[in-house]
Amino acid sequence: MQSEETKVDTEERIIVAALAVFARKGKDGARMQEIANEAGINKAMLHYYFRSKDKLYEAVFRHVFNRFSAQHATAVKESPTFAKTLKLFIDGFIDSIKEKPDIVRLMVNENLSGGTALGSMIVEKQHEKAAPSILKKKLEEAIKNGEIRPVDPDHTLLTVLSCCLFFFIWAPTIHIKIPKSKDWDAFIESRKEHIFDVVYNGLQPQ
Amino acid sequence: MQSEETKVDTEERIIVAALAVFARKGKDGARMQEIANEAGINKAMLHYYFRSKDKLYEAVFRHVFNRFSAQHATAVKESPTFAKTLKLFIDGFIDSIKEKPDIVRLMVNENLSGGTALGSMIVEKQHEKAAPSILKKKLEEAIKNGEIRPVDPDHTLLTVLSCCLFFFIWAPTIHIKIPKSKDWDAFIESRKEHIFDVVYNGLQPQ
DNA sequence: TTTTGGTTTAACCAAATGGTTGAATCGTAT
């Protein structure tokens, strides 16, 4: 019997490599050989650990979704004021995605191909401690006590999500103007501020 | 010689079918047979009209990009006030996409796979009359004459784009809560209003 | 009617793809 370490390591490497390939090519466009190459292992190993392409895709999806929501949930604790909660949400969300942008790309691919995996997982994992739930709750509170204008909470949540996610999806096009390694980090920081600035002001009572 | 009508018609049908398949599967994930089925023609026709998968993809990309920017440009004429221009931009943009959401999906796929086709085309087609250029110009004017706060025009444009595009990309997930045919149109209309509402208020001087 | 040119099709091909297999390795317990 080989060490538990080795097995976990190989499994992890496959997941990481598969995520990268699925994220840029989609489920159908991804090639098992490409995943194997990216993981630096034999193609047969993919089937040894995950039986089939379908199972591998499902495993990757579950894995990254769990990691992402867990990480994001810890980053976005509930804060006393709505303003602080919103700021934490935006910063935490963007930081999470910045660290692993492939996760968002995978989810976008799932949406593009009409898959329901993401939706059912969101429904399944929806709970009070999830970051979007926290923000929505705070939003409704803030509307009640007049801190912000009466806006549709669902639309507002979607607006924040759009602003935080979209530029990662659109990155290659944006990179034509913003050099990748040099200014990208600075761009992300300025983006955080801009989103909070516009959204929070946009919710203020007139 | 067959009628010009027939040829154009077949070419058009191929483009339409190819757009649909490329949009949901990406370039690598798309299958020539699937495109042929969707167009209701023999697979060999694809090669007869477009030589190869690469050429077909390129043709589809150019075609839809031109149609989209042309349509959007006519919808978003410059208006006297910034507020009106912004409203026209949002409504026009969303209406354009609503009519052919596959165009956005195709562009997203191009970004996900790191392709540069979109970026170079945007640069190539960038001109004064393009809708984003109009909005940006009006934005800078409005900042100068104090109608709105001094914000980064590029970030603001990106924010508007995010809000208008993202929910189409994320549609399958959103559809879990918003039934597809029944309430989707109403949702889009309310989304238009919400985006203008939050963004315009977010840009107001305090 | 026959010819002519573009158009459409079924059948075909080589390469790529997802998946399988049996032998070779490797660490560990006996």
Added chain:
DNA sequence: ATACGATTCAACCATTTGGTTAAACCAAAA
């Protein structure tokens, strides 16, 4: 040392894939 179960790999297989071809089709010109 040796036996054993988990792991890794090269070679292999059946099917699918992008692409080709030669023949059939069809409208209009001759």
